[in-house]
Structure formats: C-alpha cells, structure tokens
Amino acid sequence: MQPQPPRRRTDRTPHPTHRPHGTDRADTALPAGTTAPAAPGTPPASPGPAPASPATTTATASAAPAADPSSIHTPTPAPIRIRTRIRARIRTRTRRTAAFASVTALTLAVSTAGAAHLTSGAAASGAGSNSLSRSPALAPCMISGARSVQMTEGVPTSTGYARSTGTVHALTLMIDFSDAPGEGTALDRFHEFFPQTQEWFRTASYGRLDYRPETPITHWLRMPKPFKEYGIERGAPFDPGYRDLVQDIAAAADSQVDFRRYDLLNVLMTPNAGPSALDTVLSVTFAGNPDAPTADGVPLANASFVYSRQDDGSGSYDRTGYRVLPHENGHVFGLPDLYTQEGGGAVGHWDIMSEDWGADNDLLGWHKWKLGWLDADQVNCASRRGSAEYTLTPLERAGGPKLIFVPLDGSTGYALELRTREGNDEAVCRPGVLIYKVNADVDTGSGPITVYDAHRDSGGCSRSPNVQAELSDAPFAPGETFKDPRSKIRIDVAAADLEGNYRVRVTRQ
Ligand SMILES: [Zn+2]
Numbered sequence: 083m084q085p086q087p088p089r090r091r092t093d094r095t096p097h098p099t100h101r102p103h104g105t106d107r108a109d110t111a112l113p114a115g116t117t118a119p120a121a122p123g124t125p126p127a128s129p130g131p132a133p134a135s136p137a138t139t140t141a142t143a144s145a146a147p148a149a150d151p152s153s154i155h156t157p158t159p160a161p162i163r164i165r166t167r168i169r170a171r172i173r174t175r176t177r178r179t180a181a182f183a184s185v186t187a188l189t190l191a192v193s194t195a196g197a198a199h200l201t202s203g204a205a206a207s208g209a210g211s212n213s214l215s216r217s218p219a220l221a222p223c224m225i226s227g228a229r230s231v232q233m234t235e236g237v238p239t240s241t242g243y244a245r246s247t248g249t250v251h252a253l254t255l256m257i258d259f260s261d262a263p264g265e266g267t268a269l270d271r272f273h274e275f276f277p278q279t280q281e282w283f284r285t286a287s288y289g290r291l292d293y294r295p296e297t298p299i300t301h302w303l304r305m306p307k308p309f310k311e312y313g314i315e316r317g318a319p320f321d322p323g324y325r326d327l328v329q330d331i332a333a334a335a336d337s338q339v340d341f342r343r344y345d346l347l348n349v350l351m352t353p354n355a356g357p358s359a360l361d362t363v364l365s366v367t368f369a370g371n372p373d374a375p376t377a378d379g380v381p382l383a384n385a386s387f388v389y390s391r392q393d394d395g396s397g398s399y400d401r402t403g404y405r406v407l408p409h410e411n412g413h414v415f416g417l418p419d420l421y422t423q424e425g426g427g428a429v430g431h432w433d434i435m436s437e438d439w440g441a442d443n444d445l446l447g448w449h450k451w452k453l454g455w456l457d458a459d460q461v462n463c464a465s466r467r468g469s470a471e472y473t474l475t476p477l478e479r480a481g482g483p484k485l486i487f488v489p490l491d492g493s494t495g496y497a498l499e500l501r502t503r504e505g506n507d508e509a510v511c512r513p514g515v516l517i518y519k520v521n522a523d524v525d526t527g528s529g530p531i532t533v534y535d536a537h538r539d540s541g542g543c544s545r546s547p548n549v550q551a552e553l554s555d556a557p558f559a560p561g562e563t564f565k566d567p568r569s570k571i572r573i574d575v576a577a578a579d580l581e582g583n584y585r586v587r588v589t590r591q
Contacts, residue, residue, distance in 0.1 A: 213247040213454025214238040220458055222465035223487040225495055227522035233369075233418040235530045236493070236522035237452050242370035243416035244346040244384040246453040249292040252411075253344035255335060256302055259309040262355040264302035271350050272297055274391050278404040279411070285506050286408075286445055287455040288480040295348070298339050302352070305330050309355040320368055325375060328385065332377035341377040346414045347385040348407065355389065365389055365406050367413040386410035398547075402442055409438040417449055418526030428529045430553030431509050431544070432501065432516060436531075440548025441509035446531065447477050447485035447499035448520055456484055464488045469589040474498065474515060476582055478505030488588055490569055493522040498573065500584050501557055511543035514557025515575045515584055517564050536562055560584070 214237055216224065227234035234240075244250065256271045258264035264271065272295070280293040305312075307330070314323035331349065332341070367386040368374060374381040388410060391403030412435050413419075420429040420436035429436035433446045450456050460483055462472050475482030477499045489495035497518050503510040517534045524530040536558040544554035558564060564573040570591035577585045 215458040217458040220463045223463035225522045233526040234522045239416035244414045246415040251344045252295045254295045254348040256350045258302040258352040261308035264352040268302045275404045275407045279407045290455045329375045349387045351389045353390045367410045369413045384414040405438040422529045426550040430550035441546045444506040448497045460484045462486045464588040471587045474500040474584045476502040512555040514559045
C-alpha cells in the first residue's frame, strides 16, 4: 500500500531500521511520507511499464521504448537475489519447500507452500486451487510461474492457503499485553472491522465467499509476556517473535477454542502495542505456512495480524479504514502484493492488493477467477489466431462475461475487464476496459501485474485522497485501441450498449 500522502502525515513506512529482520523481500515501504505520490501528471512508477500511451484513441504498447510490453516484466536482478536469499533462509530455518516474506508500508506476508490449513478438517478442501472454475478452452490461459516464485499470480492457486469460496470461518481474537492493555472493549475493536469486512467480501465475490468472523472469546485475550518481550516491531518475520506469539495465543485460547473449526485466523492486536500507529502501521500475514505452531493438532497456517485500521487522513477512516483486513486476508487466500518498492504505479487503485487506502476498491477480475468467484463461462481465453469479438459486463455486477485473457506464453498474458463505478468500486472516475499484463513468474511485491494506461501522462481523473491518480483513467473507452506489435496483438474496444456492456475485439496474427 503506498498511499498518497495523507493530509496528516502518518508515516507508515517501515524505516529501514524497522524493517523486519530477516525479511526476504526488499520491499520497502512506500510510505506516505517518503514516496512521492503519484502526483497528477507523473508517469507511473518505474516497474510499471509505461504502458500504452495513446495520444487520443490509439494506445500502442510500443509507443515509447519503455512501453514495450515484452520488456515490462523482465526480471530485474533484485527479485532473483531475493529468491536466492529466501532459499538460503529456508534451508536453515524451515523444513518445507518455500517460505516468503514481504514487508511494506503496512503489510507483510509470509507464505510457505504446503498443504495445510488452519484446520485440517472441513476447511482442508476448497483452497483456491480447488474452487477455480476451469474448462478445456481455458487451459491455454492457466498460466503458471516457476517454482521459485513464492507467491504467484498463476492459476490454480497452490494448495496451503485458506479456501476462498463457500462458508469461511474466520477465528478472530483480540489480544492485548500487560504493557499494552486493550483500550475499550475487545468487541469494540472487533467492530472496527466487522461487519464491513464480510460485506466487502460478499460484494466482491458475488456472494460466493460467505465470510463468518467468529469470536468465541469476546474479551481481550491477555498474552503471558509484555509486548516488548516478543521482539516484534509489528512487521517481522515469523521467527522468533511471531512464532512465540502464535504459540502463546494458541495456549491462552485453547480451553475455549477448537482451532480445527476454522479456516483462518485474524488476530486483532491492541493498537497501542508497539510503535504508535502514526509511526509504523505494519500489518502482517503468514499464509500457507504448514510449519506454523499447531493448536488442536492443526497448524495455524493462515493468520493475519492487524494492528490498526488505516487512518489515511482523508476523513474516511470510519468508512474505509477496515480495508487493511481484506487486504491481509487476500494473502491468506493466496493473493500477492501488487504494489512495488516504487509504489502503487503498477496497478493503482484497481485492486485492494495494490492500494487499500482511501476510497473503496474491488479486486481485479484475474483475482476473482483465481479465487473461484467466476465460472468458467465468465472467462474467455483468446488463445487462437485471428480476430474474435467478445462482450464484457461490468465486473462489479453478478453474472455475465467478466474476463478475457490473451495468453502470451505459459506464464504471461493480457487480461481485460470492464470496470465501472458500482459495487466495491467507488473510486472509478472513468469507466471502461481495463487492460493489464499478468506475469506469473514475477513474485509478490515485485510487480506481477501491470496496468496499461490508456491516457498516459494525463494526470488521471480522480482527485480522491490516497488513490493513485495517474492510473485512475487507465481504462480504454469505445474507439480506443491497445496494440502490442511485438506479439502481434491488437485489442479494439468497439462499443458500449445501453446496459453498460462493452464489445471488445481481440486480434492475434
Ligand atoms: Zn500485502
């Protein structure tokens, strides 16, 4: 999350000195204080491949050298180095195949590939991988990343994450410490995030994710040690601080909680634990981690720790500050971070995994397919040569075709969807067809998705606080064209009908 700097400066950047020790990702934060926020008129941050830059109606992927889509996701040395470090750490620290951590201004995700869930029973089946709707026609669009990618955009989602369809039981515990006693009641804390979070998921998933936050313990659960003794500076790798904390949570709650009943764990920390929320607001998720401490015989493999709502200074705190939790839970469901070290210039406000600040936003159609919220017949795979026309209905409405994917090879492709201002997408100021590149070989936080800006350098159409302005007018309107000459792909947005559906022509030579 790299927010545009709020009016009130709240630096959520993990300062280098605060960066979790042992963190594998070089993901620094983009803090509202240190990163130049996409000022209107500023081109997207670098990883963001300067995309299509149509003067008026034609966006050509190669309009500028930097816009060559084929070079957009060329792995930079950084991710490679990071992966190497991850492997090294895994060898010494865990038995399983993969561990991964990312830290950002306010989130950190750790993912370990594996096959365990918070519960081994009812929740064990139904991971994203099992709920993905597929058909033979979609096979060429099921891109996948190399095994070294810890948290990939590939489909299906690997096993080990919490399931993202059906009834999901989210064990939600409010914890405090002797040196940071909970202020107010624990249920007040709970209601800072609910029912908003479950409503957000219901809307985003078209009702397919029935998210049930459950609080078998309704008071503050006091930890046996003072907060400072855990050595957690909010964002931190799993060991040793968070591991100790998870073990203590399990022990403290065990007599009242059957951990086998739940799909994921939300830990709502007392906000006064650790640095001031105005100083460091790191939230943390450990996802798909079978080496997590166990309780009632199951590993607490998918857990989100949230310290605070996001007061972004925009005055919408009560209405939108909860969105850090759906972001963190997105990791629990296997979704990577879409912002990069440079900020939110790659995807902007088009996905909550990119920006969860300010105005509400939805998830990309690619993520909805990945999470099992789209049927196979709502996804079109444009893998054949020639020209074909498709219809797109607004992503925010249930039913109808939602996603067109144009595969380039086994790990990359272009995704197309229609974004309008409805549902969770209150920040949309210029409806149209959003075109973005998905690269399953690029890891979380390194820019696995890049949105093409149909109106590059325009400054965007949004003036909402904490919305990446430049990309806010990224969608292509009827009459506008996206071209990738190198791959010989052309996408024409043909027309919109009275119901708001769009016709799109995809041509592959
Ligand atoms: Zn994140």
